[in-house]
Amino acid sequence: MKKVMLVEDEEFILQGIRYIIDWEAISMEVTAMAHNGREALEMFRREPADIVVTDVEMPLMNGLELLEEIRKSSPRTRFLILSGYDEFEYARKALKLDVEEYILKPVNEDLLREALVNAGEHLDKLDRESAGSMEGKIGWHRFLKGKLNREEAEGFRQMLPEIPRGEKVYPSLMKVDTGTLNSQVSLSDVLAALQKEPEKIKAIYLAPDTLFLLLYAGKERTDREITEFYRGFQDRLESSMGIMSFLTVTFPVEDYEELPEAYGKVSRLQKYKMLEGYGNCISQEDIQDRKWGDIAIDESLLRKMILKKEQEGAIGYIEDLFINNLESEVKVDVLYQTALKIVMLLQEIKAEYKLAQSTNLQGFSEMIEKIYQAEDIRGLKGVFISEISEIITHLHTEDSQYTPVVRQIMEEVRKNYKEDMNLKTLSYKYHMNASYLGQIFQKETGSSFAQYLNNVKNSIAKDLILNTNMKINDIAREVGYPDTSYFYRKFKQCYGVSPASLRNMKKY
Secondary structure, three states: EEEEEEEOOOOOHHHHHHOOOOOHHHHHEEEEOOOOHHHHHHHHHOOOOOEEEEEEEOOOOOOHHHHHHHHHHHHHHHHHEEOOOOOOOOHHHHHHOOOOOEEEEEOOOOOOOHHHHHHHHHHHHHHHHHHHHHHHHOOOHHHHHHOOHHHHHHHHOOOOOOOOOHHHHEEEEEOOHHHHHHOOOOOOHHHHHHHHOOEEEEEEEEOOOOOEEEEEEOOOOOHHHHHHHHHHHHHHHHHHHOOOEEEEEEEEEHHHHHHHHHHHHHEEEEHHHHHOOEEEHHHHHHHHOOOOOOOOHHHHHHHHHOOOHHOOOOOHHHHHHHHHHOOOOOOOHHHHHHHHHHHHHHHHHHOOOOOOOOOOOOOHHHHHHHHHOOOOOOHHHHHHHHHHHHHHHHHHHOOOOHHHHHHHHHHHHHOOOOOOOOOOHHHOOOOOOHHHHHHHHHHHHOOOOOHHHHHHHHHHHHHHHHHOOOHHHHHHHHHHOOOOOHHHHHHHHHHHHOOOHHHHOOOO
16 A cells, blocks of 8 residues: 655645545555645654645645655655646746646546556556666665675665664565566566555565565564465465465564675575475474484485486485475475485496596586576476486496406405505505506596595595584594595595585585
């Protein structure tokens, strides 16, 4: 509902304007009535109006002087002027103040109603244009991420409506499913729909599919009521225009200095789109009781099915794993950690069988990016199903049979990887020429003995990074790397990411 202020020094005319218009029918409400410009200005400063309907000739401060003062602080407000004088000078000044309509008394009801409707539509257009250009003009992203100095940030806070004493502001982030937008329906329609809601909402445009919303509510409103309002709005948006969205709401703020922290919270909550999908609204309260527990992955079973080329079994295992995740109502971070473990297992298999060079297989960074870009559980499963199918296809062309001596060496490496092993000592043990042993090992495994040993060490280190809280330095020593910097270099060569980066991904 748009707020309207009526200003008229004659009480009879003031009350007449108040009651000749069906305000609710045009989505407006009269929030203030004043008898002179000075009184009106004081009221406006306490509670700004969207539209001001004012007489010209009034005591203490006339209508044009009132509009000049309001225009200094509110370029958005629309003005309608009422006057008993058809004078060019009044019209000229009104034009300079960007007045919507200059209406002569006695007031014609139909003309006034039409002027109000036009002013409301003009407001909607201004708000859409303003929202659409905000990112380029004033850089709300940097403000919301807390990347501005104090003076710059204060400039942004001044652009937002004043928070009345005792009022709370609920920040939220709205992501619109671009698949439900088209040439007839756009984000502008979402903005227009928000403006028609009874709640006072400030929308900030961040991207073609993203809005940061501020909902202004009194102290009596509860967090649950705010979440339910947004869910109702989503239902209305879907039923009237077919637009689907995912909305995240955090706890209220009472000062705009808290906005960067609130923006960080609603942004992190957006990860739950993976579990919930479009058409849902998630609040901070909704996830408090969700489980943190680890999801058990039988890596050896999955590895065995892949290496035995049991495609149906491996894909079925992935399906069951993520269906159980969904039913367990876990925190979304657990889902990403589970996905990360599977990525590392697949990377190990590709490295061990020298499949990583294939153009049809994904590298580590590519898989991680696809996981974080997945819209929902189905998309996430699709990433793994596609990769597992591709790996099995390539394994069909590989000769995975090793000679007895190579199998013995591989087994010894798995048992004694901490020891200072090399081909020379192994050649004495197996009574073979060191050079010849190295040649057959490389031919059958696709990697040198030194590289194979590093891969085994790094695989064990990876498990310790993902499944324990051991320090990186301790892990390096545990797997036989006394030099931590050397461990970092070898680990990154193997997995394309440093040990510290991998641990940070675990916390995603």
